[in-house]
Amino acid sequence: MLVVHHPDQALHDPEHVFRMGRFLPQPDRAERYRVFLAQSRKHASGVVEAPLCGLAPIHAIHDEDYVDFFRNVWDRWSAIPDAGPQVIPSVHPTHRMRRKPKDLLGELGWYSNSTSCPIGPGSYQAALASASSALHAAELLLDRGGPVYALCRPPGHHAYRDLMSGVCFFNNAAIAAHRLASKLGRVAIVDIDVHHGNGTQDIFWSRGDVLFASLHVDPDFGPPYYAGHADETGEGAGKGLTLNKPMAIGTGDRDYLAALDETLGAVGAFGPAAIVISAGLDASATDPVQTFKLSNECFAEIARRVTGLGLPTLIVQEGGYLNDNLAACLGAFLRGFQD
Ligand SMILES: [Zn+2]
Numbered sequence: 618m619l620v621v622h623h624p625d626q627a628l629h630d631p632e633h634v635f636r637m638g639r640f641l642p643q644p645d646r647a648e649r650y651r652v653f654l655a656q657s658r659k660h661a662s663g664v665v666e667a668p669l670c671g672l673a674p675i676h677a678i679h680d681e682d683y684v685d686f687f688r689n690v691w692d693r694w695s696a697i698p699d700a701g702p703q704v705i706p707s708v709h710p711t712h713r714m715r716r717k718p719k720d721l722l723g724e725l726g727w728y729s730n731s732t733s734c735p736i737g738p739g740s741y742q743a744a745l746a747s748a749s750s751a752l753h754a755a756e757l758l759l760d761r762g763g764p765v766y767a768l769c770r771p772p773g774h775h776a777y778r779d780l781m782s783g784v785c786f787f788n789n790a791a792i793a794a795h796r797l798a799s800k801l802g803r804v805a806i807v808d809i810d811v812h813h814g815n816g817t818q819d820i821f822w823s824r825g826d827v828l829f830a831s832l833h834v835d836p837d838f839g840p841p842y843y844a845g846h847a848d849e850t851g852e853g854a855g856k857g858l859t860l861n862k863p864m865a866i867g868t869g870d871r872d873y874l875a876a877l878d879e880t881l882g883a884v885g886a887f888g889p890a891a892i893v894i895s896a897g898l899d900a901s902a903t904d905p906v907q908t909f910k911l912s913n914e915c916f917a918e919i920a921r922r923v924t925g926l927g928l929p930t931l932i933v934q935e936g937g938y939l940n941d942n943l944a945a946c947l948g949a950f951l952r953g954f955q956d
Pocket of ligand 1: 810811812897899936937
């Protein structure tokens with residue numbers, strides 16, 4: 618298995634998010650990059666440092682004004698005399714608010730939907746390195762076959778075309794899937810992160826060439842809220858190509874694998890030429906988010922069942938947060954692709 622990464626991913630390391638009325642440690646620490654790299658090396662036939670990509674593949678998925686805002690926000694923020702040590706919004710447009718203002722705080726709220734995307738001096742460079750890793754992994758999959766593991770941090774699946782969301786800035790899986798689809802035709806994305814891939818769903822909502830399937834905690838009871846219900850199925854050319862499997866808090870291996878089998882059946886029926894796995898590890902029983910109860914063996918079994926589709930497979934790292942089992946969980950998952 619090829620492993621693709623870029624060291625600039627560790628440049629993003631803000632300390633806090635604001636949640637439940639207090640500042641809490643930011644879950645997507647730079648240390649995750651080092652844990653994932655050390656573990657994935659053990660399963661690698663080769664480790665590749667991705668070249669940093671230009672803006673064209675980013676603009677294929679994200680609006681140019683959003684990308685420009687993100688690229689410049691730290692410089693604008695740090696020029697404000699009494700600004701805090703990290704960029705965190707404190708106001709957002711919501712229902713019936715449709716005009717983007719020119720002031721920094723107002724614009725920041727326009728391009729984000731919560732306080733969960735703190736930005737520091739290296740955040741843009743890290744997000745670009747993360748997206749570049751996904752894109753280069755897609756190129757390697759096209760050239761050499763798979764599976765290929767794209768170590769991506771910060772993750773991407775909550776990022777919309779014009780919105781940073783849930784510790785995500787650029788939608789790495791979407792950038793990679795778009796590249797694969799432009800070359801191969803039909804591509805499927807299966808998102809196993811415990812949180813719904815709301816950004817990815819929105820990006821491919823009305824496209825006929827990319828199927829998006831997600832297994833996640835019921836959005837009525839867990840973040841990212843607002844999307845991921847079973848009756849959301851896409852529209853236009855994408856009608857029927859969004860597939861959501863919301864599940865209860867506390868879901869364990871057996872129920873999860875039953876939902877996975879249904880999902881992979883639909884993926885197979887779609888007839889994709891390649892598959893992208895949005896590989897969150899935060900459905901693990903040991904993850905700090907404490908939502909699902911999956912064992913490491915279940916992650917290995919997920920990988921084996923995906924492999925059973927017989928498709929070129931790109932694994933894109935999403936969530937999964939620091940805990941004593943994080944490296945072992947990734948190891949079990951990657952090993953499952955090699956069984
Ligand atoms: Zn997650």
